[in-house]
Amino acid sequence: MARAVWSRLGRILWLSCLLPWAPAGVAAGLYELNLTTDSPATTGAEVTISASLVAKDNSSLALPADAHLYRFHWIHTPLVLTGKTEKGLSSTIHVVGHVPGDFPVSVWVTAADCWMCQPVARGFVVLPITELLVGDLVVTQNTSLPWPSSYLTKTVLKVSFLLHDPSNFLKTAVFLYSWDFGDGTQMVTEDSVVYYNYSIIGTFTVKLKVVAEWEEVKLDATKGVMQKTGDFSASLKLQETLRGIQVLGPTLIQTFQKMTVTLNFLGSPPLTVCWRLKPECLPLEEGECHPVSVASTAYNLTHTFRDPGDYCFSIRAENVISKTHQYHRIQVWPSRIQPAVFAFPCATLITVMLAFIMYMTLRNATQQKDMVEVADFDFSPMSDKNPEPPSGVRCCCQMCCGPFLLETPSEYLEIVRENHGLLPPLYKSVKTYTV
Numbered sequence: 001m002a003r004a005v006w007s008r009l010g011r012i013l014w015l016s017c018l019l020p021w022a023p024a025g026v027a028a029g030l031y032e033l034n035l036t037t038d039s040p041a042t043t044g045a046e047v048t049i050s051a052s053l054v055a056k057d058n059s060s061l062a063l064p065a066d067a068h069l070y071r072f073h074w075i076h077t078p079l080v081l082t083g084k085t086e087k088g089l090s091s092t093i094h095v096v097g098h099v100p101g102d103f104p105v106s107v108w109v110t111a112a113d114c115w116m117c118q119p120v121a122r123g124f125v126v127l128p129i130t131e132l133l134v135g136d137l138v139v140t141q142n143t144s145l146p147w148p149s150s151y152l153t154k155t156v157l158k159v160s161f162l163l164h165d166p167s168n169f170l171k172t173a174v175f176l177y178s179w180d181f182g183d184g185t186q187m188v189t190e191d192s193v194v195y196y197n198y199s200i201i202g203t204f205t206v207k208l209k210v211v212a213e214w215e216e217v218k219l220d221a222t223k224g225v226m227q228k229t230g231d232f233s234a235s236l237k238l239q240e241t242l243r244g245i246q247v248l249g250p251t252l253i254q255t256f257q258k259m260t261v262t263l264n265f266l267g268s269p270p271l272t273v274c275w276r277l278k279p280e281c282l283p284l285e286e287g288e289c290h291p292v293s294v295a296s297t298a299y300n301l302t303h304t305f306r307d308p309g310d311y312c313f314s315i316r317a318e319n320v321i322s323k324t325h326q327y328h329r330i331q332v333w334p335s336r337i338q339p340a341v342f343a344f345p346c347a348t349l350i351t352v353m354l355a356f357i358m359y360m361t362l363r364n365a366t367q368q369k370d371m372v373e374v375a376d377f378d379f380s381p382m383s384d385k386n387p388e389p390p391s392g393v394r395c396c397c398q399m400c401c402g403p404f405l406l407e408t409p410s411e412y413l414e415i416v417r418e419n420h421g422l423l424p425p426l427y428k429s430v431k432t433y434t435v
Contacts, residue, residue: 032056033107033123038166040128042228046082046094046167051107051123053089070120071112076105079127097129133210133230134164150237152321153198153268161192161208161232170228173214180207182236198238201268208232242267245317245326249301254335255308261301261328265317269295274316277303281312281327289316305332 037049051072072091074084079095086092097103104126108119140158141151151157161177163170179187181196182204198204210230215223242265249261265271276289292299294317301313313328 030056031109031121033109033121035107035123035125037125037127040130040134040164041097041167042134042165042169043098043100043129043131044096045165045169046096047079047127047129048092048094048166049076049105049107049125049127050090050092051109053109053121056121069112070109072107072109074105074107076103079103079105095127097127100129100131103127103129131228133170133212133228135210135230135232136162136164137206137208137232137234138162139206139234139236149235150239150321151198153201153238153240155197157196157198157236159194159196159206159208159234161210163192163210170212170214173212173228176211176213178209178211182206198236201238201240203235203237206234206236239268239319239321240266241322242271242317242319242324244324245315247313247315247326247328249328249330251329252331252333253305254333255305256335258302258304259330261303261313263299263301263315263317263326265294265297265299267297267317267319267322267324269297269319271295271317271319273299275301276314277311278314279309279311281329282314283325284314284316308332308334 031053032055034052034054035049037047039047041047053070070089072086074081074091074093076093076095078099079097081093081095083094084092091107095105104124106122106124108122110119111117138160139149139151140160141155143152143155159179163175165171175190175192177189177192177194179189179194181198183198183200185196187194208231210232212228214226216226218224244266246264246266247261248264250259253259263273271294272291273294274284274289274291276284305311309332311330311332313330315326315328317324317326
């Protein structure tokens with residue numbers, strides 16, 4: 001019985017709380033909170049969070065004219081609250097974090113003097129707190145390129161460090177900057193801005209180490225030196241403008257002969273290359289040829305001419321920075337049979353023919369000589385007493401076949417004496433003396 005009475009009393013109290021603020025209950029779900037913050041922050045620095053009540057989905061719903069009808073409720077523990085202000089339909093708090101981490105902060109809006117009523121709107125945000133310095137490394141150049149993080153070589157770069165300290169927590173600190181530009185160059189400065197010029201193309205990473213020191217009064221009224229550091233980096237892509245195209249190739253060629261032309265691009269890839277043969281050297285129009293992507297600074301063109309005449313290679317190349325044109329004239333002559341191609345076969349044929357002629361000449365000469373020698377033979381009957389062949393045959397036999405046909409040594413000696421009568425005798429006469 002007592003429990004039922006208390007239940008009825010609770011309902012009555014709940015209704016009495018809602019009835020005065022019926023408009024607020026009706027407004028539930030029609031509004032939302034926009035939250036802004038200046039985080040992240042380093043430990044010890046003050047962080048500001050603001051919440052504003054706006055119509056949901058940017059509708060045309062009018063906001064209440066009396067801002068005192070609503071109240072903002074914040075939950076920020078374990079962050080320490082250092083200040084709170086409310087103005088119209090917005091509320092701002094200031095908190096400090098003494099330990100690093102990600103801390104959630106929530107806020108909701110209810111009718112004034114009725115925190116148990118249904119919230120009109122809710123909001124939620126996470127604050128990152130770190131022990132390191134907070135800031136950004138910004139790289140700028142006078143020339144703007146269409147690609148992000150792309151810059152020109154041989155053009156001065158401005159590299160700046162922007163410290164994020166909206167609460168001026170480090171206003172008395174002394175900073176030291178250590179720079180590394182990724183190409184072997186390092187320097188230490190006391191200024192947060194440096195100017196640097198890259199002389200080569202490529203992708204580089206600029207690294208910066210920042211050290212901040214300041215004096216702080218401790219709880220025991222003594223002064224101590226505090227220090228915070230931070231590491232920052234930025235990736236840079238250094239490129240060159242296209243200063244021209246170097247064309248290496250012949251200027252005179254014959255038809256049906258394959259030609260290769262080498263293009264050397266004086267600039268940084270990637271490139272888009274387009275070329276076409278024209279009767280005259282004129283620039284290429286858009287869509288006049290099919291573009292080809294080139295990932296290096298050299299490219300080879302190959303072509304075979306079928307018709308003689310004067311031609312011009314019209315070449316266009318461009319990268320993300322600039323574009324350029326180049327031309328290459330070439331004359332095409334009709335192909336002819338070159339004598340040098342057949343020089344060796346002809347020389348060989350002539351040599352063979354000359355050798356054959358000499359062989360036939362010598363052969364005919366030998367046959368005629370043999371016929372003459374045969375004609376000199378005397379076929380008359382030889383005497384029985386001293387049969388001798390003709391002198392010509394005898395000479396031939398003596399010179400060629402004598403040693404094999406003669407039967408006795410005496411005959412051989414006799415023939416030698418007859419044929420070599422003028423030669424000295426083979427033996428000397430021996431004189432005989434009688435005593």
